[in-house]
Structures are given as C-alpha cells and as structure tokens.
Amino acid sequence: MTTIASESTWDVRDLNMSIEEWSTHIDDALQREDSFPAIFNIDADDTREFDAIFIGGGAAGRFGSAYLRALGGRQLVIDRWPFLGGSCPHNACVPHHLFSECAAELMLARTFSGRFWFPKMEELTVNMREIVDLFRKGRVGPHAIMNYQSKEQLSMEFVLNAAAKIIDKHTVEVAGRTFKARNIVLGLGARPQMLAVPGIDLKGVFDYTTFVEDLDYEPGGTAVVVGGSKTAVEYGCFFNATGRRTVMLVRTKLLKLIPDGETRAYVIDRMREQGMEIIEGAEVIRIEGDGSGKVTRVIASTPDGEIEIPTDFVFQALGEIPNSEEALEMLGVKIDPETGAVLVNDKLETSVPGVYAVGDLIGAPMEMFKARKSGTYAARAIMKEEISYSPRDWPDFLHTHYEVSWLGLGEEEARERYSNVIVIKMPPDNPNGLNIGLPASDRVMLYAMDQAHLSGFQKLLIDGDSRLILGAHHVGYGARDGFQYLNVLVKQGLTIDALGDMDELFLNPSHFIQLARLRAGQNELHDL
Ligand code: FAD
Ligand code: KPC
Numbered sequence: 001m002t003t004i005a006s007e008s009t010w011d012v013r014d015l016n017m018s019i020e021e022w023s024t025h026i027d028d029a030l031q032r033e034d035s036f037p038a039i040f041n042i043d044a045d046d047t048r049e050f051d052a053i054f055i056g057g058g059a060a061g062r063f064g065s066a067y068l069r070a071l072g073g074r075q076l077v078i079d080r081w082p083f084l085g086g087s088c089p090h091n092a093c094v095p096h097h098l099f100s101e102c103a104a105e106l107m108l109a110r111t112f113s114g115r116f117w118f119p120k121m122e123e124l125t126v127n128m129r130e131i132v133d134l135f136r137k138g139r140v141g142p143h144a145i146m147n148y149q150s151k152e153q154l155s156m157e158f159v160l161n162a163a164a165k166i167i168d169k170h171t172v173e174v175a176g177r178t179f180k181a182r183n184i185v186l187g188l189g190a191r192p193q194m195l196a197v198p199g200i201d202l203k204g205v206f207d208y209t210t211f212v213e214d215l216d217y218e219p220g221g222t223a224v225v226v227g228g229s230k231t232a233v234e235y236g237c238f239f240n241a242t243g244r245r246t247v248m249l250v251r252t253k254l255l256k257l258i259p260d261g262e263t264r265a266y267v268i269d270r271m272r273e274q275g276m277e278i279i280e281g282a283e284v285i286r287i288e289g290d291g292s293g294k295v296t297r298v299i300a301s302t303p304d305g306e307i308e309i310p311t312d313f314v315f316q317a318l319g320e321i322p323n324s325e326e327a328l329e330m331l332g333v334k335i336d337p338e339t340g341a342v343l344v345n346d347k348l349e350t351s352v353p354g355v356y357a358v359g360d361l362i363g364a365p366m367e368m369f370k371a372r373k374s375g376t377y378a379a380r381a382i383m384k385e386e387i388s389y390s391p392r393d394w395p396d397f398l399h400t401h402y403e404v405s406w407l408g409l410g411e412e413e414a415r416e417r418y419s420n421v422i423v424i425k426m427p428p429d430n431p432n433g434l435n436i437g438l439p440a441s442d443r444v445m446l447y448a449m450d451q452a453h454l455s456g457f458q459k460l461l462i463d464g465d466s467r468l469i470l471g472a473h474h475v476g477y478g479a480r481d482g483f484q485y486l487n488v489l490v491k492q493g494l495t496i497d498a499l500g501d502m503d504e505l506f507l508n509p510s511h512f513i514q515l516a517r518l519r520a521g522q523n524e525l526h527d528l
Pocket of ligand 2: 059060086146
C-alpha cells in the first residue's frame with residue numbers, strides 16, 4: 001500500500017495506484033477531511049501551456065477534460081473533493097438509484113407480503129440508517145474507479161482535495177500553487193435550495209446532501225417531504241416504502257414535469273395506493289423543535305387550513321441553485337438573476353471571452369447527459385472545432401416506486417398542436433378500470449398475474465396524418481434504456497409503420513413495437 005507524505009500536498013504522478021489503493025486513500029481523505037493533503041497529478045515534463053483549467057471535476061469537468069485530452073490538448077482539472085466524478089456518485093444520482101431500487105423491491109415485498117417466498121412485511125419498518133451507511137461505504141468504489149480511469153487510462157492531469165481560487169480569467173490558485181491556462185472552464189455544480197422558514201437548522205431537517213452525510217439516528221414513524229418534483233418524489237417513495245408514514249407537502253402541483261396527464265394520474269394514484277399522503281397547495285410555515293434542537297413538528301398551511309405534523313424527520317427538495325457566486329465576483333460573468341445560472345452561448349462560452357461554463361452551473365436541465373455533453377462541447381470549442389450545443393428534446397425519467405419514462409409530447413399538448421392525434425395504450429380504455437394484467441414484462445410479472453392494476457402503463461401518441469410518433473410514455477420497469485434510443489429515432493422522424501417493422505424481443509413494452517405493428521397496417525389510423 002502506498003504511504004502518504006505528511007506534507008500538505010501529495011504528488012501521485014509516479015504512483016500507479018490500483019483501484020483498491022485509491023479506494024483506501026479516498027476513504028481516508030473523506031474521514032480526515034482537512035487533514036488529508038491535496039492530491040497532485042501534474043506532468044512536470046510537459047512544458048506545454050494548459051489549453052484549459054476545469055474548475056470542478058464533476059461529470060461536466062471530468063468529461064470535458066477527457067475530451068480535451070483526446071483531442072490532443074492539455075488540461076488540468078481541480079476538485080475540492082478527493083475524487084473525480086462530482087456529486088452524482090457522492091450524494092445525488094447514485095444514492096437516488098439505490099433508494100429507488102429499495103422502494104421498488106419493498107413495494108413488491110409489501111404487495112405479496114406473507115405469500116410465496118415473501119416475508120410478512122406489515123409490521124416491518126426498514127432501517128434507513130443502515131441503507132445510508134451501506135451507501136457511504138459503497139460509494140468509495142465508484143470514486144476510486146473515476147480516479148484510476150482518469151489518471152491511468154485517460155491521462156488527465158488533476159489536483160484533488162483542494163478548493164480552487166479564481167484569480168483572473170487565465171489564473172487559478174490551488175493548495176498554494178498557481179496555474180495559468182489559455183481558457184477556464186467552470187463546472188462548479190449546484191447546491192440544494194433551502195426552505196426560508198424558521199426551524200430550518202434543527203437537527204432532523206435534511207436535503208439530499210445532508211441525508212447521506214449526516215444521518216446519525218434512525219428516524220421515527222413519520223417522514224415529511226417538502227417539494228413536488230423528482231428528488232422529493234424519489235426520496236419520498238423510498239421513505240414510504242421503508243414503512244413510514246410519508247406526507248408530501250407540495251407548494252403547487254405534484255410532478256408537473258410529467259407531460260402527459262393520464263400518465264401523471266396513473267403515477268400519483270399508485271403513490272397514493274402505497275399510502276403516501278400528498279397535500280398540494282401546501283406551504284411550510286415553520287418547523288418546531290424540542291429543547292435539545294431536534295425537530296418535533298412541521299406547521300404548514302394547506303387549502304383546508306393550517307396543519308401540524310408531528311415528526312423527527314423532514315426532507316426538503318426544492319430544486320438546486322447553481323454555484324455561480326465566485327465566478328460572478330472574480331470574473332464578472334453574466335448570470336440569470338432569477339436562477340443564478342451562468343449564461344453561456346451555444347459554444348458554452350460565458351460573457352467573458354475565454355471563460356466557459358458547463359453542467360449544472362448553467363442551469364436547467366440539471367441532468368447527467370447535459371453535464372457530460374456540455375463538458376465535451378466546451379472542450380471541442382476550446383480546441384477550435386465548429387460546434388453548437390443547446391439541450392433540447394431529451395428523453396426524461398424519474399422514479400416513484402416505478403420507473404417513469406417519457407419523450408416528446410403529452411396528449412394534451414399533442415392535441416393542441418395536431419388535429420388528428422391517435423392514441424395507442426395499454427391497458428386500453430376499459431369500463432372496469434385498470435384491472436388488466438398488461439403491460440406485462442420483466443419485473444412486473446407477479447403484479448400482472450395477481451395485482452393487475454399495478455403492472456404499469458404505456459402510451460404512444462401518433463399524428464394520424466403524417467403517421468409520425470409524437471410522444472411515448474411508460475410506467476413500469478426496464479423502458480428507460482429503450483427510451484434513449486427511441487428518442488433518437490423519434491427526433492429523426494419515426495413513423496408508426498417503421499416502429500412496427502422493427503424486430504422485437506418477446507415482451508417489449510419499452511419499445512411499443514408490438515402495439516405499433518397491430519395498427520401499422522391501417523391506412524386510416526385509429527386509437528387502440
Ligand atoms: P457536480 O457533479 O456537482 O460537480 C461540481 C464539482 O465542483 C464538485 O465535484 C465540487 O466538489 C466541485 N467544486 C465546486 N466548487 C469548487 C471549487 N471552488 N474548487 C474545486 N472544486 C469545486 N441526473 C441524471 O441524469 N440521472 C439521475 O438519475 C440523477 N439523479 C439525481 C438525483 C439527485 C438527488 C440530484 C440532486 C441530482 C440528480 N441528477 C441526475 C443530476 C446530476 O447529479 C447532475 O446533473 C450532475 O451531477 C451535474 O454534474 P456537474 O459536473 O455539473 O456538477
Ligand atoms: C458510477 C457512475 O457511473 C455514476 S457517477 C459518474 C461520474 S462521471 O463518470 O464523471 O460522469
């Protein structure tokens with residue numbers, strides 16, 4: 001095992017550390033925080049000027065760095081954490097996927113409690129802290145892979161475990177050293193937006209970062225979730241599935257981002273069926289605590305008057321604010337006054353020439369595809385490629401206890417824009433409701449055979465005149481991957497006939513192929 005010098009910097013350039021060695025050191029650095037040295041991987045033999053310094057080594061900065069290297073340029077990436085990869089593996093997507101997987105597994109176990117091989121679940125409250133501890137231990141593996149891959153395979157130069165200080169548009173200071181570059185790429189990410197009410201600092205009030213960092217007790221029987229979009233719903237469904245009463249306080253409408261009303265209603269009905277209490281039009285007034293500073297209750301206004309919810313656990317998920325303050329102060333880059341996002345053109349360049357910004361820092365959509373892709377496009381612009389990037393028409397998804405995937409238009413907007421909208425869906429409209437064991441595919445087969453109304457929902461929208469697919473919506477499991485590729489085809493102009501002409505695997509709700517084929521033969525299209 002490599003030993004670390006006791007100085008304030010640690011030069012790893014000539015150490016070819018394994019993933020396991022990186023793992024041990026990252027773990028140590030996360031435990032020791034400030035007492036672990038800054039990690040330097042700089043090629044002293046390379047005399048070239050840096051083409052770019054990436055400040056922030058999250059998905060945006062790491063992918064931009066990799067791409068710039070691949071194009072033959074020289075980069076330096078700096079991150080205050082002891083690993084590359086940023087918030088996704090540390091406190092955002094990866095824990096979210098872990099918690100959402102737990103929610104799906106637990107819903108299945110609770111639905112079939114005491115039957116087949118499932119244990120009796122009625123009295124069971126799953127220990128949340130144990131799962132958070134599991135994540136804290138497990139996340140170091142992906143962190144280590146990112147460092148190993150970035151150094152040994154992608155030949156990146158980096159400084160880790162030290163915050164960068166912007167001096168000017170060519171100069172950055174980190175851990176006592178100064179670096180100069182032709183360009184700076186800002187990939188500083190975003191942070192959770194906080195509620196502005198009394199009691200927010202009480203112990204027991206969490207957001208997605210503090211939930212995985214600070215949870216050091218086992219919450220009691222009630223979770224209060226404030227917010228109504230992806231993070232609120234994803235974490236709320238997990239809390240609910242652990243067996244806790246879960247109350248969602250939503251300022252306006254839950255899951256406004258799902259574009260199709262019928263799909264959204266299916267999703268919310270299933271959340272309610274799992275016992276989630278959803279209060280729309282609710283505003284938190286204050287959070288109250290006991291003498292020792294622990295949360296004891298939440299007071300909120302609702303359309304039915306003021307309510308008081310006793311709880312020791314509050315989770316706020318109100319969206320994220322870009323970390324743009326330092327760039328504004330030190331470089332004067334223009335920001336959107338409403339959102340705090342750094343403004344960029346289609347080359348990812350800010351209002352200051354030679355300063356680029358990427359990822360969550362430039363605002364919505366704050367998603368991995370945009371972080372990684374914007375990083376690579378900034379690198380390409382810096383390396384003088386002709387590029388133009390602005391994210392649009394991406395497929396989207398979120399988790400409830402299910403995976404919910406969508407692309408294109410919802411039915412309401414499709415009908416506003418097209419006069420002959422054809423709808424193909426499963427289950428079909430049926431006077432007896434949803435009690436039909438379709439769609440059926442992997443991971444919903446037990447539901448399909450026994451609890452048909454839980455087996456999911458799928459819907460395809462078609463322009464009956466041009467026969468082009470306008471939108472696709474899916475609730476269930478396993479469709480997300482298919483949607484990435486389906487979206488490319490739909491953007492290129494996919495007709496129902498071309499979709500029906502594809503070769504499907506046996507159970508294929510994710511691609512809608514078999515349903516499309518049933519109708520593709522019709523000259524004049526009808527609903528199905
Ligand atoms: P980050 O990854 O946040 O990187 C910013 C980096 O800058 C950090 O590493 C930070 O340490 C560093 N930094 C900041 N200031 C300094 C400084 N002064 N000096 C040095 N370093 C600094 N997206 C998806 O596509 N799919 C998902 O399932 C998904 N799930 C999510 C779940 C949650 C709960 C959340 C909150 C987000 C989720 N996202 C998901 C969004 C995704 O995590 C982000 O879009 C993505 O991580 C942003 O990457 P980034 O590089 O822009 O920022
Ligand atoms: C583990 C994993 O793939 C999610 S974290 C990825 C970070 S990065 O490769 O920098 O986008």
